[in-house]
Amino acid sequence: MKKVLSVYLKQYYGRMLNCQSSDESFLTYFTIILNAMINISKMFVIVSKAVASANRIAEAAFNDYQMYRAQFE
Numbered sequence: 001m002k003k004v005l006s007v008y009l010k011q012y013y014g015r016m017l018n019c020q021s022s023d024e025s026f027l028t029y030f031t032i033i034l035n036a037m038i039n040i041s042k043m044f045v046i047v048s049k050a051v052a053s054a055n056r057i058a059e060a061a062f063n064d065y066q067m068y069r070a071q072f073e
Helices: 002-018 022-071
Strands: none
């Protein structure tokens, strides 16, 4: 009896874990697509912050160069 019950439970839970309904499949697909879109938007934020930082660094370097040149004029 114990062996029959364990075989039945393995089959039952195996089917539960391996089979997804169409709703679950859609939600999984939707989650994957949504995560990809979130990551792309994060990349835009990172790039815009990097451009702003690069502009500040270039401005500081240019000002230092102008001050250095002004010493010899």
